[in-house]
Amino acid sequence: MATTRRQFLALGSMAAVALASTACGSKSSNGGSGTDDKSTTLTYWASNQGTSLANDKEVLAPVLAAFTKKTGIKVSLEVIGWNDLQTRIQTAITSGQGPDVLNIGNTWGVSLQATGGLMEFGDAEMKAIGGSDRFVKAALQTGGAAGTRPTSIPLYGLAYGLYYNKAMFKAAGVNPPTTWEEMVAAGKKLTDPSKNVYGMSLAAASYTENAHFAFIDAAQNGAALFDSSGKPTFTSSGVVDGVLRYIDLMQTDKIVNTSDSQYDNGTLSVTAFAKKKAAMIINQNNADATIIAAGMKAGDFGVVPFPAPKDAKKDVASHIAGINIAVMKSTRHKDQALKFVNYMTSESVQETLGKPYSALPVLKDGKATFTTDADELKVFTDVYNTKSEPLPLVPNEDQFESSVGKAMNNLFAKAATGKTVGSADVRAVLKTAQDSIR
Amino acid sequence: MAITTTPASAGKPPRGHRRPARHRTGQGRTGQGRTARRAYWWFPYLIVAPAVILEIAIHIIPMLTGVWMSFVKLTKFFIRNWAEAPWIGLGNYQYAIDINTAVGASLVHSFLITCAYTVIVVGASWILGMAAAVALQKAFRGRAVWRTIFLIPYALPMYAGIITWNFMFQRDTGMFNHLLVDQLHLMTSRPFLLIGGNAFGSLVVVSIWRMWPFAFLMIMAGLQSIPTDIYEASAIDGASPWRQWRTITVPMLGSVNKVLILVMFLWVFNDFNTPYVLFGNGQPPSGDLISFHIYNASFLSWDFGTGAAMSVMLLIFLLIISLIYLYFINRSGDDDA
Numbered sequence: 149m150a151t152t153r154r155q156f157l158a159l160g161s162m163a164a165v166a167l168a169s170t171a172c173g174s175k176s177s178n179g180g181s182g183t184d185d186k187s188t189t190l191t192y193w194a195s196n197q198g199t200s201l202a203n204d205k206e207v208l209a210p211v212l213a214a215f216t217k218k219t220g221i222k223v224s225l226e227v228i229g230w231n232d233l234q235t236r237i238q239t240a241i242t243s244g245q246g247p248d249v250l251n252i253g254n255t256w257g258v259s260l261q262a263t264g265g266l267m268e269f270g271d272a273e274m275k276a277i278g279g280s281d282r283f284v285k286a287a288l289q290t291g292g293a294a295g296t297r298p299t300s301i302p303l304y305g306l307a308y309g310l311y312y313n314k315a316m317f318k319a320a321g322v323n324p325p326t327t328w329e330e331m332v333a334a335g336k337k338l339t340d341p342s343k344n345v346y347g348m349s350l351a352a353a354s355y356t357e358n359a360h361f362a363f364i365d366a367a368q369n370g371a372a373l374f375d376s377s378g379k380p381t382f383t384s385s386g387v388v389d390g391v392l393r394y395i396d397l398m399q400t401d402k403i404v405n406t407s408d409s410q411y412d413n414g415t416l417s418v419t420a421f422a423k424k425k426a427a428m429i430i431n432q433n434n435a436d437a438t439i440i441a442a443g444m445k446a447g448d449f450g451v452v453p454f455p456a457p458k459d460a461k462k463d464v465a466s467h468i469a470g471i472n473i474a475v476m477k478s479t480r481h482k483d484q485a486l487k488f489v490n491y492m493t494s495e496s497v498q499e500t501l502g503k504p505y506s507a508l509p510v511l512k513d514g515k516a517t518f519t520t521d522a523d524e525l526k527v528f529t530d531v532y533n534t535k536s537e538p539l540p541l542v543p544n545e546d547q548f549e550s551s552v553g554k555a556m557n558n559l560f561a562k563a564a565t566g567k568t569v570g571s572a573d574v575r576a577v578l579k580t581a582q583d584s585i586r
Numbered sequence: 587m588a589i590t591t592t593p594a595s596a597g598k599p600p601r602g603h604r605r606p607a608r609h610r611t612g613q614g615r616t617g618q619g620r621t622a623r624r625a626y627w628w629f630p631y632l633i634v635a636p637a638v639i640l641e642i643a644i645h646i647i648p649m650l651t652g653v654w655m656s657f658v659k660l661t662k663f664f665i666r667n668w669a670e671a672p673w674i675g676l677g678n679y680q681y682a683i684d685i686n687t688a689v690g691a692s693l694v695h696s697f698l699i700t701c702a703y704t705v706i707v708v709g710a711s712w713i714l715g716m717a718a719a720v721a722l723q724k725a726f727r728g729r730a731v732w733r734t735i736f737l738i739p740y741a742l743p744m745y746a747g748i749i750t751w752n753f754m755f756q757r758d759t760g761m762f763n764h765l766l767v768d769q770l771h772l773m774t775s776r777p778f779l780l781i782g783g784n785a786f787g788s789l790v791v792v793s794i795w796r797m798w799p800f801a802f803l804m805i806m807a808g809l810q811s812i813p814t815d816i817y818e819a820s821a822i823d824g825a826s827p828w829r830q831w832r833t834i835t836v837p838m839l840g841s842v843n844k845v846l847i848l849v850m851f852l853w854v855f856n857d858f859n860t861p862y863v864l865f866g867n868g869q870p871p872s873g874d875l876i877s878f879h880i881y882n883a884s885f886l887s888w889d890f891g892t893g894a895a896m897s898v899m900l901l902i903f904l905l906i907i908s909l910i911y912l913y914f915i916n917r918s919g920d921d922d923a
Contacts, residue, residue, distance in 0.1 A: 231866075235885065242665045259888075265666045353781075407757050409781055412866050477666075543662070550886040561870060565782035583688035584887065586681070 186220040188484045193236070193250035194227045195471055197304065197434060197505040199441045201227045207504045215491050221484045230356075230413075234546075240476065241265030248479040249488055253356075254290040254472040255539045255549065257300050261292045262543035266299035267475040267482065276486040277301065277493060286468050286538060287510045293541050300472035301489060304501070305508030306432040307532040308364070308466035309451040309524075311439070316427040324450060328368075328393070328457040331428070335403030338427040347403035349417035349426035352560040353410050355553025358394075361430075362552050363467055363539055364454070365390030370461030373548060374540045380585050382552060382578040391556060392574050393457070399563040409557075409564035418442060421449075430454050432469050433528045436506040436519055451524045453531050465535040470510065508532050544585050551581035655894035662888035671891070678895035682883075689883070693896065695871070696879040699786070703875060704855045707793045711850060712843075714794070715801025720831060723809050733806070740799035748863040751792045755779040755864075785870040793860050797853070801846060808842035809835070844915045851911075852904060876900060 192212075198204040204227040212223045226247070228236055234256070240246025241263050252260055260266055267273070269291070274280050280288060283302055291298030310331070312324055320338050325331035335347025351357040363373060371386020381387070398404040405426070411417050414431060415438060421429040422442035429435070433451075440446060453465040473492055475485040491497060498509050499517055506518040508528060516525045539545055555577040563569050656678055658664075664671035684690040718736050722729055739747060754761040756779075763776045779788045812835065820830055836843075858877040861869055869878055880900070884893020 263662045547887050561781035565778050580688035
């Protein structure tokens with residue numbers, strides 16, 4: 149009964165909160181949007197972009213203070229970790245009680261749009277934030293399904309890259325790989341289980357990471373996850389082969405430590421990389437900050453695009469990753485919220501935050517500032533602009549991430565505990581994942 | 587309304603049997619007493635009201651909301667306006683229990699896992715609790731210390747306790763594998779304890795660790811009520827400790843055990859915290875307990891209607907089991923009496 153009650157309670161208390169808020173709402177709001185900026189306090193939920201939640205607060209505090217100084221609008225900041233963010237957004241949308249402005253993972257863009265909880269950026273709203281032409285087109289597309297008005301605006305751009313340890317590569321006499329086959333060959337040379345050193349580390353128990361690579365590997369095979377009518381096509385041979393190729397890094401190629409099947413977040417594999425237990429990791433460019441925080445120097449690692457197989461149908465190296473910023477439809481401070489979005493996506497703030505957050509610019513003529521390593525900047529900018537595809541822009545995208553990602557967690561667990569995972573097994577679990585989407 | 591046959595009320599309107607009593611207590615005071623009762627008739631209700639209102643607000647309304655949710659298609663398209671979610675009758679139930687689909691099959695799998703888990707955890711917790719309580723039944727030096735030590739798992743904050751187990755069960759850095767492989771050399775390669783088939787065993791161990799102090803506490807309290815002279819008398823008759831336990835301790839703990847086992851069953855069957863903290867988001871199929879399964883079905887896929895349908899079925903199942911249990915227990919209780 150505990151669960152039942154818990155869920156019922158959740159809804160019941162939401163209703164109670166909603167009632168209570170209508171009662172005291174008139175006090176806190178100052179009569180809807182359009183009131184003067186000075187008496188307004190915006191609530192802003194930021195996602196965890198820095199090395200810790202505390203670090204995020206430090207980074208954002210001066211930026212928000214500058215905004216208050218400029219406009220008089222106060223901003224109350226809360227930084228929310230990735231494990232909680234989705235649930236918190238869910239609760240906020242269900243209850244209509246939440247922040248005025250919030251960050252979302254851009255892969256949730258269409259799913260959250262479908263809930264109707266986020267404000268649409270129509271012509272007037274777009275104008276208020278400086279027009280849609282300012283943004284990188286592919287990044288802006290993540291804000292909503294094709295042919296609809298976006299409900300979120302790109303804030304930080306991210307892309308996957310293959311990080312490698314320069315010294316370890318040199319010692320083993322291998323070059324940074326340009327194809328999947330070279331990557332596996334290099335990994336084999338660098339793997340030495342007796343010293344507990346492996347060619348590569350993966351966050352193999354993180355369902356979001358796994359889901360991203362299901363998409364990227366399938367895209368390299370020229371396969372899509374959803375057909376044109378939005379129905380899932382997880383069991384097509386391109387997707388199955390792609391998933392199996394990724395699992396095989398641990399299972400057949402044995403360049404990944406089987407222990408990685410318990411790594412449920414990216415930081416664990418980054419730490420293995422920084423501690424020289426793994427020579428390569430595939431991470432988004434915000435890993436830079438974490439790698440350096442874990443003790444590696446900036447010049448000790450290099451980055452190349454995540455390679456595709458020689459006979460790949462498409463040279464896809466990443467999905468268009470990143471963070472979007474959105475305004476809740478329930479906000480009572482729409483004008484102020486739009487001013488804030490405009491400020492956060494302004495050139496100067498983008499440049500300021502680009503460095504501590506290792507983010508790529510989402511503005512067309514924005515300059516990447518996150519590292520002084522010109523090669524690295526070039527690789528990530530190139531991947532982001534030419535080798536990235538958006539994850540499926542369908543409302544069920546979030547279900548794809550949880551169902552396929554978790555299925556892959558279990559495949560890795562199987563491979564790690566000595567059972568063999570063949571393409572029939574992969575197809576079976578993908579069928580299960582597909583059936584759970586309705 | 588039966589007309590009383592007392593002389594005082596004979597021939598008067600059927601006012602009930604109170605009348606003679608009033609005659610006895612004196613007229614003036616009786617009149618005042620009656621008025622006072624009438625004026626404050628609401629007072630008992632007033633005292634009960636907060637409890638009733640809270641009960642309705644905290645249990646009844648959310649429960650009915652949950653039942654309502656199970657009949658509507660409450661997906662992410664409607665969570666913002668959940669009053670407008672379309673009514674689909676038993677659709678969620680059909681979807682949740684159709685064993686030909688992945689969703690239904692995994693629900694059945696999860697249900698069976700939970701049954702096995704419950705039987706093992708409740709059984710082992712009861713045995714351990716009983717053993718410890720009996721061992722500490724007689725006074726000896728240091729008994730209080732042992733009692734305190736045994737109760738520590740129950741007193742620890744749940745999250746802290748389970749996350750410590752999570753650390754101990756880590757494959758490369760965990761204490762468990764260090765003990766098994768490096769110290770005792772029982773195994774050559776380090777086993778995975780939190781994924782694959784071993785995860786079930788780990789879950790059971792952690793859960794017993796959490797649950798048995800409660801059984802210990804309850805049984806210990808029950809033992810206090812057994813008079814010592816019964817043991818003394820049986821000892822004089824030459825009963826062995828085993829015989830004493832079987833014929834005195836167990837029967838006299840009957841009422842405690844009945845409640846204890848029912849409560850533990852309900853708690854363990856519904857256990858959410860142990861798998862949630864121990865496994866995080868990556869729950870292995872072998873540790874897929876039903877509460878956690880329902881949470882995943884509704885929260886991660888935003889399909890609250892199906893989650894509610896599963897919850898309602900779980901509620902009905904537990905209700906039926908509890909009623910059957912109480913029926914048989916009460917019947918056997920009557921026989922004893």
